[in-house]
Amino acid sequence: MEERKLILVETVCTHYQLQFSFIEQLEEVGLISLVRENEVVFISEEKVSDLEKVLRLHEELNVNLEGIDIILNLLNKVGSLQSELDEAKKKLQWYSGEL
Template sequence: MQNTHLIPIPSLCTHYQVEMSFFTGLNEYGLIEFISVEKTYCIHQDKIADVEKMIRLHQDLQLNYEGIDAVFNLLEKIDDLKSELITAQNKLKRFEDG
């Protein structure tokens, strides 16, 4: 993994106006993974969309880490169910066309 794809947590704190303790809590609860680079904690840029969702859930809905975790688990289940539905629809189309 290249360092160019890593974003320092202090930069995120400044950009999103969130305390470092929020990111530390997310990390401790297993919602994000810190990567240490030269004594600075970072996250991969691919996780920024999830981090933004977590910040909104925390700020807008006043959810704690447990609540954020529950919402992300439910969103993951919804994605799994959507995928299963698409697979079932594709199988049904094969039977209808055949």
């Protein structure tokens, strides 16, 4: 089983100059997921990039949490549709003998 790399949320808050309550709000809305072990709160290392994306939308573009949720869902949907389109193009090329 692969070991998860966890970072203390306190460290993240210090690094990004955030209040812990803001991190909790992000978790409540479902924008990030936190790990709790023995009353200590962590974020997995791989989820820090998600946090950074949320912070950029919130701070640089002044988007509220509900708006961020909508934007991220739409971006995921666009990515999924792009993958489907790429797959359909490959099949079309194969059937037309271009591959």
